[in-house]
Each structure stands twice: as structure tokens, then as C-alpha cells.
Amino acid sequence: MNEMKGKVCLVTGANSGIGKETALGLAKMGATVVMACRSKERGEAARLEIKRESGNTSVDLMLADLSSQSQIYRLAKEFKERYKRLDVLINNAGIGLAERAKSSDGIEMFFAVNHIAPFLLTHLLLERLKASAPSRIVNVSSFMHAWVNGLNLNELPGREKFFGIPAYTHSKLALLMFSYELARRLAGTGVTVNALNPGFVKTNVGHQVRGALRIVRWVIFNVFRAITPQEGAQTSIYLASSPEVEGVTGKYFSKQKLKASYDREAWQRLWKVSEELTGLAS
Numbered sequence: 001m002n003e004m005k006g007k008v009c010l011v012t013g014a015n016s017g018i019g020k021e022t023a024l025g026l027a028k029m030g031a032t033v034v035m036a037c038r039s040k041e042r043g044e045a046a047r048l049e050i051k052r053e054s055g056n057t058s059v060d061l062m063l064a065d066l067s068s069q070s071q072i073y074r075l076a077k078e079f080k081e082r083y084k085r086l087d088v089l090i091n092n093a094g095i096g097l098a099e100r101a102k103s104s105d106g107i108e109m110f111f112a113v114n115h116i117a118p119f120l121l122t123h124l125l126l127e128r129l130k131a132s133a134p135s136r137i138v139n140v141s142s143f144m145h146a147w148v149n150g151l152n153l154n155e156l157p158g159r160e161k162f163f164g165i166p167a168y169t170h171s172k173l174a175l176l177m178f179s180y181e182l183a184r185r186l187a188g189t190g191v192t193v194n195a196l197n198p199g200f201v202k203t204n205v206g207h208q209v210r211g212a213l214r215i216v217r218w219v220i221f222n223v224f225r226a227i228t229p230q231e232g233a234q235t236s237i238y239l240a241s242s243p244e245v246e247g248v249t250g251k252y253f254s255k256q257k258l259k260a261s262y263d264r265e266a267w268q269r270l271w272k273v274s275e276e277l278t279g280l281a282s
Contacts, residue, residue: 003029004240004241008086011034012118015039016042016046019035021233025237031056031087033050035047037063038066044061063075068103072121088241089129091118093118110171116274116277122137130190135191137182138236141197175195178271181264186249192249194251198232
């Protein structure tokens with residue numbers, strides 16, 4: 001299959017789980033795949049495996065800890081130095097149910113990785129995406145965003161009240177709201193933006209948890225039927241490659257089907273806060 005031949009796709013968090021399967025699927029379609037990973041060892045092992053299974057030699061690895069804004073800047077700079085086009089950006093990387101922590105930039109860790117990282121990386125690569133249009137941005141959210149009614153935007157920078165599951169759900173809701181607002185702002189540029197729920201996927205997310213949360217994680221994955229990362233990657237691959245969604249933007253997909261929407265005023269207020277947290281505010 002060569003449906004994506006000539007296309008350059010950047011996938012974050014691509015060394016395991018949904019990200020790895022997404023990278024593999026796009027490589028099988030003939031795309032040039034750039035894997036953005038935190039670990040050189042795990043990233044290189046995944047890259048070699050993807051090359052072997054896909055038969056595609058155009059699989060690259062770039063390193064960045066996406067909880068660090070300075071490393072996100074470095075990743076974007078390195079990408080733009082190596083590649084003159086970007087057809088698909090898949091913001092897949094995320095942090096799971098870990099202990100309470102702050103990033104090196106002083107932002108609550110879930111919010112830093114699951115929302116601020118894709119917000120900043122997308123902005124830094126926007127001109128390359130526009131120059132490559134028609135191009136696509138795909139943001140991997142979660143069904144758990146629906147567990148909260150909204151964001152308290154006054155608490156976002158520190159989010160001291162949130163950790164564990166509440167922090168995760170709020171960060172994934174923020175990513176979805178960012179997707180809607182970005183799509184609105186990019187109307188007419190040829191760059192589409194869509195978000196997705198990959199489903200209830202059994203991945204390594206949350207493997208760091210201890211105590212009661214570890215028991216909860218085991219019960220969730222073993223009592224309820226979790227799908228495989230390969231199954232979970234299908235909607236990401238669909239939104240990145242399918243002619244069926246060419247020109248479709250500002251939507252939320254689950255199992256390759258359209259889903260929900262949110263309040264536009266909240267999207268714009270979140271955007272302003274995110275700009276302030278990344279230093280992008282004018």
C-alpha cells in the first residue's frame with residue numbers, strides 16, 4: 001500500500017501503545033514517519049521494529065521530553081531543519097495516572113504533557129503545516145474528557161487541586177477544546193484539525209501508579225474489555241490518511257464516527273491561558 005507515499009507524518013509518543021501502532025500503520029502506507037519519543041533506547045527499538053514490519057526505510061526518530069517546553073522548541077527546530085514539509089501532525093503522546101507532579105516549567109504534569117505540549121508543538125510547526133497544505137492535525141483525546149462538565153480556567157496554571165484521574169480528564173478535555181478552537185482559527189488555510197477518542201485501550205499509560213490506583217488500573221483493564229493498541233490506533237490512522245475526511249475539520253471522532261462539541265467562549269478563554277503558559281501571548 002502506498003496511499004501515503006510522499007507524505008511526511010510526525011507522531012509523538014510513538015515508541016509504544018497507540019502511537020507505535022499509528023506510526024506502523026502509516027509506515028505501511030508508504031509515509032515518511034517521524035517518531036517523537038522521550039527515550040532514545042525505547043524509541044530506537046520501536047523504530048527498527050517498525051522499519052522491519054512495514055518494509056519502509058523512511059522511519060526517523062527524534063528525541064524530546066514533552067513535559068519540557070525547551071525540549072519542545074528543540075524538537076520543532078530539529079524537525080524543520082530536517083524536513084521541508086509536514087503533511088500530518090499526530091499529537092498522541094500523553095501521561096497517565098501518575099503521582100502529583102509539576103513540569104520543569106512549573107505546570108501540573110498532566111496538563112503540561114496532555115495539553116500544553118501539543119498546543120506549543122502545533123504552534124511551532126504551523127507554518128510548515130500551512131506550507132504543506134492540504135495537511136492535517138490529529139489530536140488524541142479520550143472518552144474520559146466527558147467525565148467533567150468543564151474547566152476552571154482560574155486554576156489551570158497550578159491545578160493544585162487536581163491529580164490522578166481528575167487531572168487526566170481535565171487535560172484531555174482541554175486538548176479537545178483546543179482542537180475545536182484551532183480548527184476555527186485555521187479555517188481557509190487548508191490545514192484541518194480533528195480530535196479523537198481511541199477507545200478503551202490497554203496501554204502502558206498509568207503503569208507508574210502505586211497502591212490503590214494500581215489495583216484500580218488492574219481491575220479496569222481486566223474486568224472490562226480493553227481493546228488492543230492496534231485497534232485503538234485505527235481512528236488516528238483514519239483521520240491521518242482517509243480521503244473520506246479530506247477537508248473535514250473541527251470535529252471529534254470515536255470509532256471513526258463523529259461525536260460531541262463544546263462552548264466556543266470556553267475554547268477562546270482556554271486558548272488565552274495556554275498562550276500565557278507557553279509565552280506565546282502577544
